[in-house]
């Protein structure tokens with residue numbers, strides 16, 4: 033991956049490492065993100081934003097359904113991060129064998145997490161290479177808990193055998209971002225019935 037002193041400072045803005053699940057039609061999926069942030073400070077207006085690269089399978093499902101579920105993870109969940117965050121759901125069902133319940137809109141709510149937040153997309157912003165989804169929190173679930181899996185903790189505790197794949201994926205994503213940084217005039221048309 034490419035970095036420099038200014039980018040190392042930008043990395044301090046990383047959010048906790050979360051699992052994002054999605055569903056459209058008969059396909060479910062999960063991915064990992066460290067760029068989901070609180071988007072309102074009022075408990076009566078509960079909102080989060082998620083920045084999702086356009087080439088991810090999750091992007092297709094969230095764009096079509098207008099739904100996603102964000103899970104705060106604990107430090108015992110590195111293998112889930114590897115399962116969901118290192119390969120694409122286009123190549124197989126990444127949720128196979130993982131325990132979950134369907135949420136209010138049928139999006140998987142993972143049993144193991146600190147907390148799960150079911151979101152309905154309200155609006156989007158185009159970033160060229162990614163879409164920023166603004167979501168309203170429709171339901172919150174508490175999981176078994178544990179110590180929060182933060183981005184610095186993830187980087188410090190990434191097993192050495194996953195290091196090479198992590199850096200290669202990071203570099204590939206940086207290349208796509210560098211080639212697609214021009215903003216597109218694209219508004220979210222709303223959910224497509226499944």
Ligand SMILES: Cc1cc2nc3c(=O)[nH]c(=O)nc-3n(C[C@H](O)[C@H](O)[C@H](O)COP(=O)(O)O)c2cc1C
Nearest residue numbers: 063064065066067084085088089090117119120121
């Ligand atoms: C720690 C970590 C953080 C990540 N953060 C993001 C992110 O903020 N946005 C994003 O689009 N992808 C992020 N990714 C990459 C996706 O999780 C990964 O490419 C995933 O395989 C996409 O799966 P999909 O194609 O099945 O949707 C992250 C991956 C890891 C391991």
